[in-house]
Amino acid sequence: MKRNPATIFIATALAVLLLGMFFGMLAAAQYVLPGFLKEALPFTKLRPLHVSMVVFWLLLGASGCVYYFLGAEKLLKRRIRKWIFLHYGLVCFVAIGSAVAYFTGNFGGREYWEFPPYLAIPLVLAWFVFLGVFWRSVSGKVKRWPVYYWMWLTGIVFFILSLAESYLWLLPYFGSDLVRDMAVQWKSYGAIVGSWNQLIYGAAFFLMAKISGDNSFAFSRKTFFFWFLGLTNLMFNWGHHIYALPVSPFIKHTAYLISMTELLIFGKILWEWKHSVSEMRQYFYRIPYRFLVAADVWVFLNLGVAILMSIPALNLHTHGTHVTVAHAMGTTIGINSMILLALAYYIFGQVFGPLSGKGLTKAKFGYWLSNGSLLVFWLALMGAGLTNAWFQWYEPDMPHALLMQQLVPFFAVFVLAGIFLFIGFALVVFPLLQQFISGKKTPADPSIILPTEISETSKKKEYANEYA
């Protein structure tokens, strides 16, 4: 049996992803079929089921990857396993508890975490356990920390801080004033998203260091510069969510200014694009690389949209439309999920061995189907959002029901693409779950090349530097 705490985290995360996508499909159907499941599972229940499950996919998946890599570095002591399982148990308890709360209509009524506030307590405890395990494993060598250790520490600490901050509304000073409450809510949510990004991107960096056998890029000034830039954005650029709120203009201008520093990241991608493409082509036949290539393309598209949306004059039109949804879906599915799937394929490859021929065929087909349908899905949402913006500006008195009717063609495409997206992801995820359930290491098939094999040392270093 090859199952270990890390693979248990990841396998659970993969199952939760499919569940979250299933709820997402049902919720999307309500856009084109008004009244569909209105009494049994109204949108007020389906939306939180979808959002929370997808967030738990990211949290469980990222935690599993961090534990796997700490184990691979031989930093996890055996007696610490019970704490890792405690972390796992607490997160699963909150995931199941939140689903039960949503089904029974027991809401806290906040975006992302729409469950009752008491369920946040075990979630915070889980992250304190995570922090304890992480710190115990890597402390003592702080001066020799590569960038991904900093990213993981930052991700864990900011998750705790931001989650606690998102419950300030329980205090009357924050909760009774709508504007102050909304400002603090979106401040904390901006940082929460940043915190899981730190965990996921840190794991992706580690993967590249492992593949290349050279982690010098993880200490380079350039890498640290861009990490500090990302951290600055995590802390201060959340304000673009609340340009419309009547808060102090200083908050909005700070967000605007900081958001524009993302142009440096965008410029870096453009500058290195040609080189990246030739590099990626070389290793594209390997499954983890494929997902990283996909994530790169989605980073480019979504970062471009994010920068445009951070300009208040443009945000004025796109805010409150499906352009925002397209951006959220593009980053969650296109970037975070693609990276996590690359990591899952790498880790399961190491633990359970290569996929069977059938499994590999499914994964490859699922890859193209999920990315192709995600593009259509994303474009449909962008189309719906921009059409909505047009009507908002030129027909401001149009009733909402009529406006939604104008958007039905976009929603129909979005629902159809969502179904194919779900099938694509299922094809990608099933071979991994099959490996996990069988729990045995597949004997190496000489006809299948392991995803992490790069023979030339110079190529390994080049790839790692490029990715960083």
Place this chain on the structure above:
Amino acid sequence: MSERTFTRYRLIYTLLSIAFVVFSGFVYTQAVPENNKVVSSKAVQGKMLWQQHNCSSCHQLYGLGGYLGPDLTNTLSSKGKGRDYAAAIMKSGTQVMPDFHLNDAEIEALLAFLEHADKSGNNRVHSYKIGRDGTITSEGETRK
């Protein structure tokens, strides 16, 4: 990593953390709109009902929330809408919105909350002025 580089990184990290704490304090204490400082207990009760029924999964306030239903920030002062219109929808739902079986007191509380939202600012897209630097200013917004 050399001692010097480590010290430099630690300094940057510390400065960013301090700036974050100061900025957080500013966000927590910054002035809310003058016309909206007094919040009635009924409006607070309405806000809790808004959360208990998870209204934000379908409706938006200041463009934040779900997109299945309309933005309700200024619905009470919008042409052709108002209190009676909102109360009727709350009472029986619509083709898309379920009937939440709200009693009269709950509907009154939700209306008080929507009134509080309406008075807090103007979220209509035409009420913003666009600056040359790309910034936007809402109608009547004077704070710096």
